Amino acid sequence: MLRSRWPQFILRALILAGFIFTILSGFLGSQVGSHNFAIIFVWIAWWSALKLFFIPLGGRTWCSICPIPLPGEWLQNKGILRSRGPQTRPGKRWPRLWRNAWLPVFGFVLVGWFGAIILTAPRVTAFVLLGLFLLATMLSLIYERRAFCRHVCPVGGFIGLYARLAPPVISVNEPSLCALHTKKTCYEVCPWEQYPPALKTSANCGLCLECLRACPYNNISLRLRPWGAELPLAAKMGLDDVFLALTMLTTAAIDTVIFLGPWGILKSVAYTIGSPAWWIFAASFLLLTLVIVPAFYTLVVWVAERIRKERFSFKRSLVYYGPILLPIGLTSWMAFTLAFASTKSSYLLPVLSDPLGWGWNLLGLTNHLPTGQTSSFSLALQTLLLAGGAMSATETARKLSRSTRESIPLLAFIATYTWIMLWLLLG
Incomplete structure (x- = not known):
């Protein structure tokens, strides 16, 4: 086949x-x-x-x-x-x-x-x-x-x-x-x-x-x-891949705030493109994505490198510790998606019945009222996903580090990001 x-x-x-x-x-x-x-x-x-x-x-x-x-x-x-x-x-x-x-x-x-x-x-x-x-x-x-x-x-x-x-x-x-x-x-x-x-x-x-x-x-x-x-070495990972991974971490958190958070005004601001409030949002988005999160990761790597006895070039160090970003990034996107889809999936059948919104009722489901909501099972699964990503990243950090002291800043980064996502998703 x-x-x-x-x-x-x-x-x-x-x-x-x-x-x-x-x-x-x-x-x-x-x-x-x-x-x-x-x-x-x-x-x-x-x-x-x-x-x-x-x-x-x-x-x-x-x-x-x-x-x-x-x-x-x-x-x-x-x-x-x-x-x-x-x-x-x-x-x-x-x-x-x-x-x-x-x-x-x-x-x-x-x-x-x-x-x-x-x-x-x-x-x-x-x-x-x-x-x-x-x-x-x-x-x-x-x-x-x-x-x-x-x-x-x-x-x-x-x-x-x-x-x-x-x-x-x-x-x-x-x-x-x-x-x-x-x-x-x-x-x-x-x-x-x-x-x-x-x-x-x-x-x-x-x-x-x-x-x-x-x-x-x-x-x-x-x-x-x-x-x-491929962890912990994540073969052929480059500085561009590390920056992409950091971008994914940041956008997962921002999307959680906009689409799932209790701050409806933020979604309204993100939607009103070109308004003064949107420019503030756009600048904040760029600041977080391109400066604050990469700077935090860079600081973490710098501290880990100071502790490590075998020194690399700083660029190589940024890449060397990059694999810790992959498990927490993927599981964060999965947790966000699970929460987002559980509240929106009830729209699927009505749209199948009337895909263009022209008043059709092909499957007899046009009048089916969406009732999607986040269940306790969904919340538990989101917690397990984030915990699993943190555990995988922690194990990767342990394998990359020569000592427990060297792994501490890496674990701090993993714990901080995981706690932020848990707070955003579960409150």
């Missing part, structure tokens, strides 16, 4: 059709967010499924069926079911300056700035999806392979950051066999520009399975590993 392209193609084609319908519903349907398919199924169904299931259990599994790069890849490969090969359109190399996670960081900062309106205004959601779709297609016609997925997509950056923790991984059965195979077919067909025998992290592997299909010796497998297997 994995070797055949048909199951994957059918899934991607169906999701592409749903993607196009979502864009149309955003433009043509009711502009009341709770009555529009685009808002409910993108930001409640898909976004929740991505953070609760796809990423923690499947890593980059969503990337393997994502419809956004599909038309561009068809044009690039000159065929629908073709992989990369001699017929592939030649493209430019992606600029070396941007072969990192800085563009996804910038994209997520923009989403954080305008998140309130993106998550509530159907037409804005449609413009965002259409913009990503057109950008991915355009870049596929200019640059080789999946430049958009690897270096631009903010969702791809988010997924890749936490894919390091997930079980699925592409691996080589016999490395010695690869050394004898000089053609390197797996690298030639890979749209993610990865060479499986040298693959040290799942962050940049899109699980497209083209390498598995192309290997003439059946020497590549899709395997499962223990959760968090």
Whole structure:
């Protein structure tokens, strides 16, 4: 089933059709967010499924069926079911300056700035999806392979950051066999520009399975590993990844304040883009995301480095301790999503019955009144998620540290952030 392209193609084609319908519903349907398919199924169904299931259990599994790069890849490969090969359109190399996670960081900062309106205004959601779709297609016609997925997509950056923790991984059965195979077919067909025998992290592997299909010796497998297997070292993590991880920590807390907190005025301010109050919000958001939280982490690393007997360059130290950010970041997003989805999921069935808000009643559920609320079970599960993330990060800090004293500032950072999220989510 994995070797055949048909199951994957059918899934991607169906999701592409749903993607196009979502864009149309955003433009043509009711502009009341709770009555529009685009808002409910993108930001409640898909976004929740991505953070609760796809990423923690499947890593980059969503990337393997994502419809956004599909038309561009068809044009690039000159065929629908073709992989990369001699017929592939030649493209430019992606600029070396941007072969990192800085563009996804910038994209997520923009989403954080305008998140309130993106998550509530159907037409804005449609413009965002259409913009990503057109950008991915355009870049596929200019640059080789999946430049958009690897270096631009903010969702791809988010997924890749936490894919390091997930079980699925592409691996080589016999490395010695690869050394004898000089053609390197797996690298030639890979749209993610990865060479499986040298693959040290799942962050940049899109699980497209083209390498598995192309290997003439059946020497590549899709395997499962223990959760968090790349910790504590988080192979190939760079300074850009650390900054992206810090951005994810900050935006998880800010989104919790805006969308779940008792301060309704903050959501109103975030929604009134361009007003004096919004500029204060935007400046505060930037200050927290780009200055205060990174500065706090930098201070923590500086203290840990002073204690550590074996000294690194300070830049290397920032990266060295970076893996502690991954478990608390992912579980914080999961806890936030669980709380958000539990209060909004009751909108799904009415919107299925009337996806455009035109007064249809296809399933007889249009008049079903949403009654979503946070249950005691949901609160307990959020607590367990945050506690589990803190425990995993603590164990990672312990393994990275040479002594208990060295780990104390790292544990203080973990405890402080976890306590803030617990307070924001549970009160």
